[in-house]
Amino acid sequence: MKNIFGILLVCMLMLGACIGDDFVDDRVDPVLRITNSIDSLAIDSSYQFEFSYLNNVGQEEQIAAVWTSGSEEIISITDTGFATALAAGSSEIQASYEYEGGRAIDIIQVSVGGNTVETEITGKKGTVQTTSSYKLQGDFTLAEVGSDLQLNFGSDYEASTALPGLFVYLSNNPNTTADALEIQAVEVFAGAHSYTIPNVGIEDYRYVLYFCKPFNVKVGHGEIVE
Amino acid sequence: MKKLLFIGILLSFGFSLHAGGPWPQKKGNLYFKVSEWWLVFNQHYTDQGLIDPNVTTGLYNTTIYAEYGLTNRLTGTIYAPLLSRNYMNNLVSNTTKEVIVPGEAINNIGDVDISLKYAINKKFPVSISLTLGLPTGIASAGSQQNLQTGDGEFNQMLQIDAGQGFNLSKGVSAYFSTYGGFNNRSNGFSDEVRYGLEGGLSFIKNRLWIIGRVNGVESLKNGETAETFSSTSIFSNNSEYTSYGAEVALYVTKRVGFSASVASAFRGEIIAAAPSYSVGFFYDMSK
Structure with a gap:
C-alpha cells in the first residue's frame, strides 16, 4: 500500500513539475516614423528631423535611417536627417530602413516658404x-x-x-x-x-x-x- | 479578497468523480481511495460558450476520498486534496524566443469537502446529503495572483441521490444513479444547481466495473461580476458546464482495486476546454 502511494506521489510530482513554454506569435511589421514632422520649412533655414523605429516585435530599436530628399535643389538633407531649405517649392522627405525581409519607410511632403511650421496633430x-x-x-x-x-x-x-x-x-x-x-x-x-x-x-x-x-x-x- | 479563476470550478470535475451514489456504507464499513487527478488546458469556454486560447495551465491533485458508515443509514465522507499543484507555462516570444511572462507554480493543500449522507429509503435507494466545502486551499498566489488550489469560499451543498442496482445476467450486474443538488456559495459567488446521471456495468463476478457519467453545473448567476465587484482584481463567476466521464475500476483482490477515469465538458462557460484524468487505488470494506 505504501509503495503504491509513493508511486502515485512520484508520478504526480514528475507530471506536475514541468512548467513548459507557450509561444506567442508576436511578429509585426517593423515601422519607421518621422516623429517631428513639419509642413513647411523657412527658406535658408535648417531643421533636424527625428525618427523612431519599432522592430518586428514592436520594440523601439536604435538604427541608422537613410534620409533622402525628392528634390535636393529645394531641400537638401544629410545622412543624419539634417535638412536645409535652399529654394522655393516642395520636396518629399523620406526616411527608410532595410530590415531582413523588407523595408520600413516614412514619407512626408515639406514645402519651402516664409516660415517653419510644425505639423500639428490635434488628436x-x-x-x-x-x-x-x-x-x-x-x-x-x-x-x-x-x-x-x-x-x-x-x-x-x-x-x-x-x-x-x-x-x-x-x-x-x-x-x-x-x-x-x-x-x-x-x-x-x-x-x-x-x-x-x-x-x-x-x-x-x-x-x-x-x-x-x-x-x-x-x-x-x-x-x-x- | 474574493477571487475565482477558471480553474476554480475545475476542482469540481474531480469532486463529481467521487460521488458515491445513494447507497450508504454499513455501520463500521470503510471505502478509501487515493488518487491522482490532473488537468492541463490551453483553451477554455468563454462566457459565450465558445472556445478561446489561454496560457497553458495545469492542476494536479493527490487526493484521498473516504466513506465511513457511522450507522447503517448515515455515512460520513471526506474528499481531501492533500497535495495540489497549480502552474502556468512561460509565455515566450515566437519571434525573439525571449520569455515575455515567466511561468509560475504553487503547491499546497486543496479545498476539503466533508459530507454526511443519510439513507432515506434502502429498498429503492434514496439518500440526502449535506456537503461542506471548506476553503482550505490557496485562493490566490503568484505574481499575478492567478494561481490557486482552492476557490476561497465556504459553500454548503444539499443533494439528493437515487439509484438502483440489478442483475442483467449471470455474472453481469448493473446500476444506475442520479442526483440533484443545490450549492449555496458565499463571498459573492453565484449559487449553483448541480445534477448528474451515472450508470455502471460489472463483469468477472463484480471484479471489473465500467462506469459512465454525465454531470452538470448551472449557475444561478446571482453573484458578483467584474462590474459589480468593488475590487478591480481578478474575479470571475458564473461558471457552468455539462460534462461526461468514464471510469474503469478493477478489484485486484477481494477489497483492493485500481481505477482510472476521464471527464470532459460537452459545453461550458468560463471553464477549461480539456479533459481531466484520474488514476488511483481503493480499499473497499463492503466486499
Whole structure:
C-alpha cells in the first residue's frame, strides 16, 4: 500500500513539475516614423528631423535611417536627417530602413516658404474590436492634454464582465503586452468614459489593447489612426 | 479578497468523480481511495460558450476520498486534496524566443469537502446529503495572483441521490444513479444547481466495473461580476458546464482495486476546454 502511494506521489510530482513554454506569435511589421514632422520649412533655414523605429516585435530599436530628399535643389538633407531649405517649392522627405525581409519607410511632403511650421496633430482616433469571443467594442479618441494623453471612449463602448482581470494597455504590438504601457484594470464595462495617461505622447503607441492580465488572454484591440 | 479563476470550478470535475451514489456504507464499513487527478488546458469556454486560447495551465491533485458508515443509514465522507499543484507555462516570444511572462507554480493543500449522507429509503435507494466545502486551499498566489488550489469560499451543498442496482445476467450486474443538488456559495459567488446521471456495468463476478457519467453545473448567476465587484482584481463567476466521464475500476483482490477515469465538458462557460484524468487505488470494506 505504501509503495503504491509513493508511486502515485512520484508520478504526480514528475507530471506536475514541468512548467513548459507557450509561444506567442508576436511578429509585426517593423515601422519607421518621422516623429517631428513639419509642413513647411523657412527658406535658408535648417531643421533636424527625428525618427523612431519599432522592430518586428514592436520594440523601439536604435538604427541608422537613410534620409533622402525628392528634390535636393529645394531641400537638401544629410545622412543624419539634417535638412536645409535652399529654394522655393516642395520636396518629399523620406526616411527608410532595410530590415531582413523588407523595408520600413516614412514619407512626408515639406514645402519651402516664409516660415517653419510644425505639423500639428490635434488628436487621433480608432475603434476597439474583439479578437476573441468575449464582447468588446467601442470607438475612441486620443488627445494630448498638456504632457498627458487622454483616451476617451464613446457611448457605444461595451466590454464583457465575465473575464477576471481585464486590463487596458497602450502598445506597439497588438499581440502581446510585452513592452506595452498598462493603463489600468477596466472598471467601466459600458458607456462613455476616459483615461488620463501621464507623460505619454500621442505618437508613442499604435494600439489600444485589451488583455485578461492574469491569464494572458487577448480580448481585442484597436489601431490608433490619424 | 474574493477571487475565482477558471480553474476554480475545475476542482469540481474531480469532486463529481467521487460521488458515491445513494447507497450508504454499513455501520463500521470503510471505502478509501487515493488518487491522482490532473488537468492541463490551453483553451477554455468563454462566457459565450465558445472556445478561446489561454496560457497553458495545469492542476494536479493527490487526493484521498473516504466513506465511513457511522450507522447503517448515515455515512460520513471526506474528499481531501492533500497535495495540489497549480502552474502556468512561460509565455515566450515566437519571434525573439525571449520569455515575455515567466511561468509560475504553487503547491499546497486543496479545498476539503466533508459530507454526511443519510439513507432515506434502502429498498429503492434514496439518500440526502449535506456537503461542506471548506476553503482550505490557496485562493490566490503568484505574481499575478492567478494561481490557486482552492476557490476561497465556504459553500454548503444539499443533494439528493437515487439509484438502483440489478442483475442483467449471470455474472453481469448493473446500476444506475442520479442526483440533484443545490450549492449555496458565499463571498459573492453565484449559487449553483448541480445534477448528474451515472450508470455502471460489472463483469468477472463484480471484479471489473465500467462506469459512465454525465454531470452538470448551472449557475444561478446571482453573484458578483467584474462590474459589480468593488475590487478591480481578478474575479470571475458564473461558471457552468455539462460534462461526461468514464471510469474503469478493477478489484485486484477481494477489497483492493485500481481505477482510472476521464471527464470532459460537452459545453461550458468560463471553464477549461480539456479533459481531466484520474488514476488511483481503493480499499473497499463492503466486499
